[in-house]
Amino acid sequence: MDLRNRSIVITGAGSGIGRALALQLAGQPARLTLVGRRAGPLEEVAALVRERGGRAHxxxxxxxxxxxxxxxxxxxxxxxxxLDVLVNNAGNVRAGRLESLQEREVLAQIALNLTAPILLTRAALPLLRAAGDGLVVNVSSGIGLVALPFYATYAATKAGVAHFGDALRRELAGEGVRVLNVYPGATSTPMMESSRAGAEHGFEYESAEDVAAAAIVGIGEDQLRVVRGGQTRRRMVELDRDDPAAVDALLAARKDALEEAVTEHSTV
Structure with missing residues (x-):
């Protein structure tokens, strides 16, 4: 897809991957609708988008x-x-043992990570069809590919939004709307500030800018999936598919340390 002068909605645009996407798309130039809970950060991003030659709402x-x-x-x-492109990027997380999570924390993750992108895509589909070359981009997670302990609800929502994307792509085949799923690994964003998980726990971080750049390449090349994490992630995905017990054993060895590192990880 040629992104020049496209009308693009980005949710969660005030920070992290959404902000990085907005700033990188600004120079196409693009017409960006920036969506988030708080107006202040969105207005800051909008000002930067305009400085770079884009339009922002x-x-x-x-x-x-x-x-x-x-x-x-x-x-x-x-x-x-x-509307030409919808980027379903907004998300939240609450890690920890399932029985220790409050019901509202479980429901909040389902509502924002899964229900909201489904309903927003549903609302946007007539506009995307009318564009003649529409695109839905779902930002899932590496945890949506290989589920981690203490992220049970988050993993369910991120796997769910990815499968939603795959099913919708097949549903819309030949109808002028495509779907791309993006699977970031651990990313240095405000969402991760309450987590103490590091490389020793299997979390190798990259920048939001790198994830955004990879997503834009994926859009430009009409890819179906953008999976971050390189060969390490690919090997883990393959192992989880072919020998899930081996992944269980690998994660069991670091379970106690991981629980301690992520038990306060929350944006809910």
């Missing part, structure tokens, strides 16, 4: 609120006349 919204997905889609249409 801010929508401060709670995507889990009733009616919010429709409002976002309508706002992008009203601002830029249509």
């Amino acid at each position: 801010v929508v401060a919204a709670d995507l889990t609120a009733p009616g919010a997905p429709r409002e976002v889609a309508d706002s992008a249409r009203d601002a830029f006349g249509g």
Whole structure:
């Protein structure tokens, strides 16, 4: 896909991967609808987008609120006349043992990581079809490929949004709307600030800018999946598919240390 002058919605655009995507797409140039809970960070990103030659429209919204997905889609249409690309990037996390999580923490992850992108995509589909060459980008997670202990709900939502993307791509085949799933590994974003997991726990970090750049390459090359983590991630995915008991054993050896490192990991 040629991204020049496209109308693009990015959720979770105030920080992290969403912010990095917005700034890198600005120079295409692009017409960006920046979505997030807080107006302040979005306005800061919008100002930077405009400095780089792009256009920006801010929508401060709670995507889990009733009616919010429709409002976002309508706002992008009203601002830029249509919609070419939807990036479902917004997400949250609450790690820890499942029985220690509060019910609201479980439901909050499901609402933002899974339900919201499904409903926003549903609301955006007429606009994406009308574009004639529409695209949905779902930002999943490496944990959506290889599930980790203490991330049971998060893993479920990230695997869920990825399978949603795969199913939707097949549903829309030949109808002018494609779907790309992006699987970041551990990424240096505000979302990870409450985690103490490092390389010794299997978390090897890369920058949000690198993830965003890889996603943009994937869009440009009409890829179906962008998987970060290099050969290490590929080997782990293959091992989990072919010998899941071996992955169980590998993770069991670091389970206690991992629990201690991630038990306070929360953006909920």
